[in-house]
Amino acid sequence: MRMSELKRKEVIxxxxxxxxxxxxxxxxxxCTGQIKALIVPGPGCVCGFLGREKEFxxxxxxxxxxxxxxxxxxxxEEPPRPQK
Known part of the structure; x- marks a missing residue:
């Protein structure tokens, strides 16, 4: 599978x-050429104008x-910690 084919796939x-x-x-x-991780950009902030939220x-x-x-x-994902 090529990277261009993988970029067309939605991650769920x-x-x-x-x-x-x-x-x-x-x-x-x-060293090995094996895939270690997939990186999925987070959703855009304010219609994408101010960058993106965290990436996955x-x-x-x-x-x-x-x-x-x-x-x-x-x-x-870890549940959010209660604030004091």
């Missing part, structure tokens, strides 16, 4: 069925399945 979290976006980049291990860095072992149109991942 199977834990909460949330759409995370489309693959923007990948992180590779320079998804370790490749958290990828459940790659289909023709989507990539299913298991992204566990």
């Amino acid at each position: 979290n199977v834990c909460d069925c949330r759409r995370l976006g489309f693959v923007g980049d990948m992180e590779f291990d320079p 860095v998804i370790p490749f072992e958290d990828v459940c399945q790659m289909g023709d149109d989507i990539v299913l991942v298991r992204l566990r």
